[in-house]
Amino acid sequence: MTTPTPAVQAAIDAVRDDFAGHPVEVVPDGAGGAYVVVDGVHLGGQYTPPTTWLGFQINAAYPRSDVYPHYIGRIARHDGGSLGEAVTDTEWRGRPALQLSRRSNHWNPAVDNAALKAEKVITWFAAK
Amino acid sequence: MVRREVNPPADGWSLTLPAGLWADLSRHLFTDGAGHGAVILAEHVRGPRGPRLLGRRLILAGDGVDYVEGTTGHHALRAEFVRDAAVLARDEGLAYLAVHNHYGTTTVGFSIVDLSSHERGYPALRQITRQLVGAVVFTSQAAAGDLWLPDGTRTTLAEVVVPDNNVLRLQPRPAEPAARDPEYDRQSRLFGDRGQETLRQLHVAVVGLGGVGSVVVELLARLGVGHLVLIDADHAARTNLPRLIAARHDDVGRPKTSLAARNARQANPDVMLTLIQQEVQTPRARDALAYCDWIFLAADTDAARHWVNEAVHQHLIPATQIGVKIPVDADGTLGQIHAVTRPITPDGGCLWCNELIDATELAIDMLPDAERERARYVAGVPAPSVIALNTLAAAEAVNHFMLAVTNLHHDDTGQAAVLHRPRSRDRDLQNPRRNPLCPTCSRCRQRT
Ligand SMILES: [Zn+2]
Numbered sequence: 001m002t003t004p005t006p007a008v009q010a011a012i013d014a015v016r017d018d019f020a021g022h023p024v025e026v027v028p029d030g031a032g033g034a035y036v037v038v039d040g041v042h043l044g045g046q047y048t049p050p051t052t053w054l055g056f057q058i059n060a061a062y063p064r065s066d067v068y069p070h071y072i073g074r075i076a077r078h079d080g081g082s083l084g085e086a087v088t089d090t091e092w093r094g095r096p097a098l099q100l101s102r103r104s105n106h107w108n109p110a111v112d113n114a115a116l117k118a119e120k121v122i123t124w125f126a127a128k
Numbered sequence: 129m130v131r132r133e134v135n136p137p138a139d140g141w142s143l144t145l146p147a148g149l150w151a152d153l154s155r156h157l158f159t160d161g162a163g164h165g166a167v168i169l170a171e172h173v174r175g176p177r178g179p180r181l182l183g184r185r186l187i188l189a190g191d192g193v194d195y196v197e198g199t200t201g202h203h204a205l206r207a208e209f210v211r212d213a214a215v216l217a218r219d220e221g222l223a224y225l226a227v228h229n230h231y232g233t234t235t236v237g238f239s240i241v242d243l244s245s246h247e248r249g250y251p252a253l254r255q256i257t258r259q260l261v262g263a264v265v266f267t268s269q270a271a272a273g274d275l276w277l278p279d280g281t282r283t284t285l286a287e288v289v290v291p292d293n294n295v296l297r298l299q300p301r302p303a304e305p306a307a308r309d310p311e312y313d314r315q316s317r318l319f320g321d322r323g324q325e326t327l328r329q330l331h332v333a334v335v336g337l338g339g340v341g342s343v344v345v346e347l348l349a350r351l352g353v354g355h356l357v358l359i360d361a362d363h364a365a366r367t368n369l370p371r372l373i374a375a376r377h378d379d380v381g382r383p384k385t386s387l388a389a390r391n392a393r394q395a396n397p398d399v400m401l402t403l404i405q406q407e408v409q410t411p412r413a414r415d416a417l418a419y420c421d422w423i424f425l426a427a428d429t430d431a432a433r434h435w436v437n438e439a440v441h442q443h444l445i446p447a448t449q450i451g452v453k454i455p456v457d458a459d460g461t462l463g464q465i466h467a468v469t470r471p472i473t474p475d476g477g478c479l480w481c482n483e484l485i486d487a488t489e490l491a492i493d494m495l496p497d498a499e500r501e502r503a504r505y506v507a508g509v510p511a512p513s514v515i516a517l518n519t520l521a522a523a524e525a526v527n528h529f530m531l532a533v534t535n536l537h538h539d540d541t542g543q544a545a546v547l548h549r550p551r552s553r554d555r556d557l558q559n560p561r562r563n564p565l566c567p568t569c570s571r572c573r574q575r576t
């Protein structure tokens with residue numbers, strides 16, 4: 001069992017800071033990375049339920065690696081409308097989930113990080 | 129041409145210097161025939177033949193300022209210079225190695241004056257830094273070291289290794305002549321007996337044992353490389369058979385590691401094999417890469433590229449990326465075929481600098497199997513792949529390796545990739561790009 005690398009550990013700490021007040025569950029992935037689940041993330045009144053969990057893996061190659069994809073609980077639109085592009089039904093670590101596929105095409109390890117990426121994904125989904 | 133005899137790898141402590149660090153140090157030490165000094169700060173890791181020191185920082189001593197004539201008429205590093213370098217070593221957790229040069233060519237050793245100054249100074253310096261401290265004395269073709277370990281013991285340095293176009297192994301004196309193995313008589317006439325012995329001692333990893341890697345393994349084993357680390361998680365499929373060297377029809381379903389191992393043993397019953405039937409991103413495979421002298425990258429995932437690139441820069445192990453690109457348009461038009469052999473060296477441009485790794489594809493490769501399949505929801509069309517084209521690139525790569533480790537390249541330095549374009553029958557050299565701010569490879573270029 002390989003424990004999370006110092007870079008992954010620092011990213012987890014930053015996620016906890018960024019989502020202060022939210023329960024954050026961390027499970028080492030056994031290869032130097034970790035699975036992170038942030039609870040009680042508000043995604044907007046157009047969804048039911050409006051609040052769910054957000055999960056992602058910060059892998060051992062972080063911060064050279066992007067954080068991709070992100071997963072949330074299976075929520076739906078109030079109006080019954082489609083969730084649109086880059087959102088697919090899936091399962092993540094035994095939970096029914098939606099996969100949110102947001103690539104960072106110019107991921108730069110000096111600027112980009114797991115907490116910022118999570119914020120961006122939430123903002124994007126909330127604006128749908 | 130007079131043959132420059134290569135030194136086979138020596139057991140014991142070694143110091144590896146990135147090519148650029150060695151170039152800066154050589155320029156400082158060997159320009160005018162006078163004595164010069166410097167300090168190298170080095171990281172301490174484990175290696176296949178003993179502990180390795182990896183040169184991370186070079187601090188040149190200014191002539192007459194930091195490297196001055198002492199009371200005995202012998203030159204020495206000034207006390208303040210030593211103190212500053214030692215504090216840096218302590219703060220960064222790196223070994224402290226004082227460096228100077230002697231006259232001579234292929235043989236070098238410390239003088240009595242050198243040794244008595246070590247005995248006066250190093251016990252205290254070791255206490256200050258709480259790190260390994262020591263000295264290395266160089267000529268342009270030889271090196272010797274006196275190492276004082278944190279546990280209170282003292283040992284010598286077996287060799288200084290500079291992985292470049294030729295892999296230099298500087299030792300205190302030329303290696304003993306090696307015995308000629310009659311089986312390898314014909315190739316020993318090229319490599320020399322010591323060159324053949326070098327191949328026998330090397331630990332070489334092959335990442336990916338498919339169309340390219342299986343050919344690489346065959347060539348390495350026939351050359352007499354003594355230890356192979358074979359990494360691949362896949363099993364042979366029916367569609368692989370036309371490209372897997374010496375594969376049989378009843379091999380379908382067998383692990384590619386087993387097929388490669390069988391071929392290697394047929395070529396050389398004495399070969400030592402480490403089989404890792406896992407993907408290269410797994411901790412076991414990543415660890416194994418750190419115990420090699422050379423890595424062949426014959427897998428085309430972004431994770432394989434990233435972790436081999438990491439091994440090169442974290443452990444100063446040279447690698448060669450091998451790939452064949454056969455571009456076919458949506459309408460079926462065939463483009464230029466490229467067979468590429470790309471050296472990845474600690475001081476060359478890395479695969480990130482050359483935009484050969486995609487950060488998102490890397491994240492997908494690092495997902496567990498089930499999630500990876502779901503995350504990559506666009507099914508790919510298999511690319512064309514042909515044994516003869518793969519063999520062109522594989523042979524180029526193994527030729528480059530074999531001439532590098534036996535010091536038979538015309539130039540000691542150089543990291544250019546070779547591009548074959550079989551459809552137009554031309555061949556080009558391409559120098560790697562280097563991003564000075566790259567967080568992966570810039571750490572091999574720290575100068576103070
Ligand atoms: Zn001396």
Ligand SMILES: [Zn+2]
Nearest residue numbers: 478481566569
């Ligand atoms: Zn780089």
